Amino acid sequence: MENMAKVTINGETKEYPCGTSYRDIVNEYQKDTEAPIILVTVDGRLRELHKRVKGDCQIEFVTTRDHIGFSTYKRSACLVLLKAIYDVAGKDAVEKVEIHYSVGSGYYFTMTGFVGLDQDFLDQVRTQMHEIVDAKVQICKRSVNTDEAIALFHHHHMYDKEKLFRYRRVSKVNIYNIGNYEDYFYGYMADHTGYVKYFDLKLYDEGFVLELPERKAPSVIPPFAPEEKIFKVQKESQEWAEKMDISYVGDLNDRITREGVGNILLVQEALQEARISRIAEQIVADGSRKFIMIAGPSSSGKTSFSHRLSIQLTAHGMKPHPIAVDNYFKNREDTPLDEYGERNYECLEALDVEKFNEDMLALLRGERIELPVFNFVTGHREYRGDFLKLGKEDVLVIEGIHGLNDKLSHSLPKESKFKIYISALTQLNIDKHNRIPTTDGRLIRRIVRDARTRGTSAKDTIARWPSVRRGEEANIFPYQEEADVMFNSALVYELACLKLYAEPLLFGIGKDEPEYIEAKRLLKFFDYFVAVPSDDIPRNSLLREFVGGSCFDV
Secondary structure (H helix, E strand, C coil): CCCEEEEEECCEEEEEECCCEHHHHHHHHHHHCCCCEEEEEECCEEECCCCECCCCEEEEEEECCCHHHHHHHHHHHHHHHHHHHHHHHCHHHEEEEEEEEEECCEEEEEEEECCCCCHHHHHHHHHHHHHHHHCCCECEEEEEEHHHHHHHHHHCCCHHHHHHHCCCCCCEEEEEEECCEEECCCCCCCCEHHHCCCCEEEEECCEEEEECCECCECCCCCCCCCCHHHHHHHHHHHHHHHHCCCCEHHHHHHHHHHHCCHHHHHHHHHHHHHHHHHHHHHHHHHCCCCEEEEECCCCCCHHHHHHHHHHHHHHCCCEEEEEEHHHHECCHHHCCECCCCCECCCCHHHECHHHHHHHHHHHHCCCCEEEEEEECCCCEEEEEEEEECCCCCEEEEEECCCCCCCCCCCCCCHHHEEEEEEECCCCCECECCECCCHHHHHHHHHHHHHHHHCCCCHHHHHHHHHHHHHHHHHHCHHHHHHCCEEEECCCCCHHHHHHHHHHHHHHCCCCCCCCHHHHHHHHHHHCCCCCCCCCCCCCCCCCHHHHCCCCCCC
């Protein structure tokens, strides 16, 4: 008699023969979900749809509207794109196709070889992608031992992957293929190419953009609206990484094992200091800017940056005064609530905007004012005798998430404000076809910092991260192109250092916790890196804000 398993789905238990694929189960429910089911969790463990039922279990569906499912969709779209490019151009005509960073809702790629990258070529690739999608080709997965994978990557001239896996301790490597094209990807794939229905291709800069939907509307391609300033900063950071011969994690590991991290560290810190100095020179040269408005998403290093900028401004003859916008929070009982009934400290309405403008205008008129201090224990603003009056060389260095939004400083003359956007825009990729999302770098920074400064567990930080991201998308990212300058706070060596701090925290998340899936993903990610100690990191480094030991009050 066939062995049967009790499978619980949405509170309903059914019996299925052991060996039934999750694909077959999903097909029964697919019509009842708002978005396609692309993965499942089985007793809290993430599984691809080709896997099979082994015994009694509880299944939850992961759709393309879910964070993990949407990432899977985008990853699968990249695989289909690569397959189509090699189909159209021919393997021998393509030297390199490389993913770089996000542009709009899609990804920016460059390509080199013996085929011209023009609109006609992209049109052919798009047509081929649609043919692959319409055919619903199975995305197959096979596991090979690491030595075999290294030889395979060498054979395919994928030297970036070959170098990467020389440092992996795992014994097996998962290889995905569509027909005769095979590749390694960090993360799960869709069951077949038919999932990747929505995409477009656009020529952009020196490459092209694979346009993709947004998670909130996974069947709609939004209008192509590249953000030129942030793209320029990302491209500059990429070019600097290339000059240092550290474009991929394997490159970084090679340098660390051959010569240590010392020289890389010194060069990166020097580059950041030079950039901060140029920003200070720009402010001084203008002469009319009294309010330096600094904003950026969580864990960008805003506080350390504001201190270092203040030092540079002082060295250029200015008298900077730091002001945290958080000190203008409304009293806690007056804080507005979000859609979940929780106090929303991320929205502009959480601040006493009118009092902020009243004080800033008074300073601009040369008046003496008393600055408030927000007491986060009592939840009330207090006045402790902190008086300020601006002289000719005085400037205010104002840091807060709404700094670029003119609604915060609506009464201040535009010519009196200098806006700076700061973010950690990771310039390092895993390899040519696997990028490191900037959000991963910032999440890891926050996990390490919150544990050190607030005693917050990695579990709690991961649980709160979606709320933090919603706040950023509503209050920060829409205004980033308003900045006069942008500063990239990411350091090419930082993930190798953060590994030593983050891994023990992530291992502390239990397998039965909802955050375990994300913790496991990040732990797998750290497996790529050779770890380095933080001993040689300068005390004024932005990274010290997260690992500790900073000379600033952060």
